[in-house]
Amino acid sequence: MDFSNKLSDLKQQHLYRSRKVIDGAQDTKIVIDGKSLINFCSNDYLSLANHPLVKETFKQGVDEYGAGSGSSHLVSGHSKAHHDLEEALADYTGQKRALLFSTGYSANLGVFSAFKDELDWILQDKLNHASLIDGNQLIGLPLQRYLHNDITSLKKKAEKQSGKGMIVTDTVFSMDGDQANIDDLQKIANFSNATLMQDDAHGFGIFNANIPKNSIYMATLGKAAGTMGAFVAGNADFIEFLIQKSRPYIYTTAIAPAICVATLKSLELIKQGEQKSKLLTNIDFFRNFSKAISLPISKSNSAIQPLIIGDSEKALNISQKLFDQDFYVSAIRPPTVPKGIERLRITLSANHTQNQIEQLLTQIKHALQ
Structure with a gap:
């Protein structure tokens, strides 16, 4: 079977997926291709993977x-x-x-x-x-x-x-x-x-x-x-x-x-609850700061904080802009979500600092302008 045309179609539709190789442990700070990044797309919510x-x-x-x-x-x-x-x-x-x-x-x-x-x-x-x-x-x-x-x-x-x-x-x-x-x-x-x-x-x-x-x-x-x-x-x-x-x-x-x-x-x-308490505090801070700078984050009290972009190409471009500024946030596109509600899926962890969260939201605000 020839898959080359199917792969080309995915790329043209901005739906092609690729893996990034992480050098080192899963954490709020990771290294990809020698570049140090603050990781805002991990599901390691309580920061226990590298505890x-x-x-x-x-x-x-x-x-x-x-x-x-x-x-x-x-x-x-x-x-x-x-x-x-x-x-x-x-x-x-x-x-x-x-x-x-x-x-x-x-x-x-x-x-x-x-x-x-x-x-x-x-x-x-x-x-x-x-x-x-x-x-x-x-x-x-x-x-x-x-x-x-x-x-x-x-x-x-x-x-x-x-x-x-x-x-x-x-x-x-x-x-x-x-x-x-x-x-x-x-x-x-x-x-x-x-x-x-x-x-x-x-x-x-x-x-x-x-x-x-x-x-x-x-x-x-x-x-x-x-x-x-x-x-x-x-x-x-x-x-x-x-x-x-x-x-x-x-x-x-x-x-x-x-x-x-x-x-x-x-x-x-x-x-023991210490990591959970830190995460919930980070979620509250994220919600309050995003509201203060008028970022249209979807309503969520969990570690998952979606920002609807509505277009695959635009979502990829914003994700890349954030990557260039040392923040790793993944763009979510079809078929994971329906066409028209493509998004950035921002995930919070217990070990994120409030300064890191503030910097991320400020960079997202700039990237949207």
């Missing part, structure tokens, strides 16, 4: 367990470190059990694959993450989406369904930073013979989880927790059912035990 205690614990985990797990969980890859982390995550989220997956993407696919013969319908928020959409398509049920964060739209669609269903939502939406109303969604699930599933990839460790009884909760460990992997939490029978039926769980090598050891330390730091 000294997490790194030291990771090294201890390697000394005890080696570099890899060697197998899937159901063969010989499920170590005491995996078991301990699952118990700690269940306790932290207030659930009976938790189950580790290699990534958030595979965790979501894993839930859907297990439910292949259990559901008659699925309703998803219009702006759900791609992994949730792919999971829906994987099991062959029609992709039905209600208007973003619109309870009335969901209610109307739910009233037309019959049989067993599932209502699926991001908790904090990855491109907009706004949050789902879990209580309202659960009320509709209760009246619709449906199970509620939430993907809390961008809220875990930052906001207190709201997990209704007998619902499904997924969160990732590569963002606020600073390591990698993901988990699904819920009641004991549900987790046991996933172990038996979830193909991405059954047929994937377990994450390295040392990562589990490091994540236990991350969870300890999350519980």
Whole structure:
């Protein structure tokens, strides 16, 4: 197959994606091609990926367990470190059990694959993450989406369904930073013979989880927790059912035990609350300063702060201007977001300084003029 024309088309439409090679650790300051940059596009929200205690614990985990797990969980890859982390995550989220997956993407696919013969319908928020959409398509049920964060739209669609269903939502939406109303969604699930599933990839460790009884909760460990992997939490029978039926769980090598050891330390730091407090302070400062200089940042109380540009080429140009001024902010374009709402996706971390935030917003103001 010849892909050259397809790649050329992507470039002409300003939709071509490329990777930048980072030299060194993930942090609020990074180096790309010898250039030092202040990083405002990482999902390392609590600045734990390069935290000294997490790194030291990771090294201890390697000394005890080696570099890899060697197998899937159901063969010989499920170590005491995996078991301990699952118990700690269940306790932290207030659930009976938790189950580790290699990534958030595979965790979501894993839930859907297990439910292949259990559901008659699925309703998803219009702006759900791609992994949730792919999971829906994987099991062959029609992709039905209600208007973003619109309870009335969901209610109307739910009233037309019959049989067993599932209502699926991001908790904090990855491109907009706004949050789902879990209580309202659960009320509709209760009246619709449906199970509620939430993907809390961008809220875990930052906001207190709201997990209704007998619902499904997924969160990732590569963002606020600073390591990698993901988990699904819920009641004991549900987790046991996933172990038996979830193909991405059954047929994937377990994450390295040392990562589990490091994540236990991350969870300890999350519980202490210092990094969370720093992040929330930074979010407040960002919101107040952007308002003071009349920057039209979308409404969000999370670490994700979107600035809608509305054009792919313009978004790329502004991102490059910021890069030239030593700030790394990614331009988000279709298909990640719909055409017409291309944006800069600014993400905040606990270790950003207020001076760095002020400088960034000032440079964005200049770049827009």
